[in-house]
Amino acid sequence: MGKKKVLFFNAKREKCNSDSPHLGLGVLAAVLKESGHDVLVVDYQFKPQAPSPKKFIQTYEPDVIGLTLYTATMKEADKILEEIKKFDKPILLGGPHATLYYDTLVKKANYIIVGEAERIISEVVEGAEVTSKGQIIKSEPLDPKNVPNPDFTSFFGYEDIFIYPLLTSRGCPYNCSFCAVRYVSTRKWRPRNIEDCIDEVISAKRVLKGMGSVVIYDDNAMFRKKHIKNFIKCYLDKKINLPLTIINTRADGLDDELVLLLKKANCPSIGIGVESGHPDVFDTVQKGETLEEIIDAAKIVKKYKVPLALCFVIGLEGDSLDKTKSSIELAKKLKPDHIYWNMITPFEGTRIKEWYDQNGKVFDLINHSSWVDGDFMCEEPCAETPEFTVDQRKKAYIMAILETNDTRLSILDIGRLIPYVRTYGLYIEFFRWIPRNIFMMVKKPFKLLHLAIKIYPEIGFAGLFKRIHRN
Incomplete structure (x- = not known):
């Protein structure tokens, strides 16, 4: 042709x-x-x-x-x-x-x-x-295994690539109620050859001079712990010397050996999807793991002093304002360094979409994301039930970020935050949050200095500037 x-x-x-x-x-x-x-x-x-x-x-x-x-x-x-x-x-x-x-x-x-x-x-x-x-x-x-390595030199502005995205596998065998991965990349877990993944990173490092870290974007990188452990061991043996992060971490995939390997690879944080701290709501997700496993995994991460991130979802099946308080209490108990409160997005084909069709309403999802990034305020909730209305979901979100020190919310946001505090009557939570946030602001320069000392030898000044800017 x-x-x-x-x-x-x-x-x-x-x-x-x-x-x-x-x-x-x-x-x-x-x-x-x-x-x-x-x-x-x-x-x-x-x-x-x-x-x-x-x-x-x-x-x-x-x-x-x-x-x-x-x-x-x-x-x-x-x-x-x-x-x-x-x-x-x-x-x-x-x-x-x-x-x-x-x-x-x-x-x-x-x-x-x-x-x-x-x-x-x-x-x-x-x-x-x-x-x-x-x-x-x-x-x-x-x-x-039969797919070529990505060609990022075809991208406009490829010279500025800082984070290198890597897949070591595709697919996830689990069937979480809110997740659409089964339709996008199937429930069949399909690994790549570890040697091919390592060669890809080494080759990319030669071409992308601004490359400052590697992030694994697998649907479920830890489905076979032996596979991901062998990858990290090889990554360390080859002295790639770039911080390594894994997205979509499951609690049942974490153990002492894996956390230690990630720490040696300068993983900036380990994130765990909790979804809900309320046992009844958590069970509806059918994650294939337990709240106890999540709590144990969080303790392992904290034990080795790797920054811990937790993700929660507001609005799962049977959720309510009161049940969100159970998630807040669990988050406070586990003391994460970063926390993400996401609002449910019931995508077509998911079990939670079917549940909402029977028990509530789903509004227009176009341009809607559950992920909160770049600003402390989440998007308008796109679903509701009689037991958990849109207004109650907004209140639950503001209450959650005040009570758990969401790092995207700072004392500089008070002017925008106060109207929400007034609307939802969250004065006690607000006045408890102020001194905690000031303390966090005082600590932040020291944390950034520690990060700079740790990673500067590997990624240089330009990479260090980008990493600190992103924090």
């Missing part, structure tokens, strides 16, 4: 920047390049100040244009779509939102790819043409 020029876009999420490029688009770029095509990736989440899509299309002159979609960025993605439609080029849509809501997209693009796209992307690009109606193409999951 001949060489084609492919231009990929990723829209930016409001109030959230990233020092890490889009991993999925990096892999697709590598697959397409292996098939003889040219690729340019414009990731506005990574490079928010990049020129407009129009300018890239005019200068790069692509044959095919692709856009990866997330529910949380659909409004921005729609703006990009409106701009690229003017150029009469074949348009491809993919990503988690396309996989979950593909039937709503047939009028927006020529091809909607459902699932992991690596197996079919070259064929779709080679046959792409402008059509009157979108074609839904479902792709089967593949063995990640």
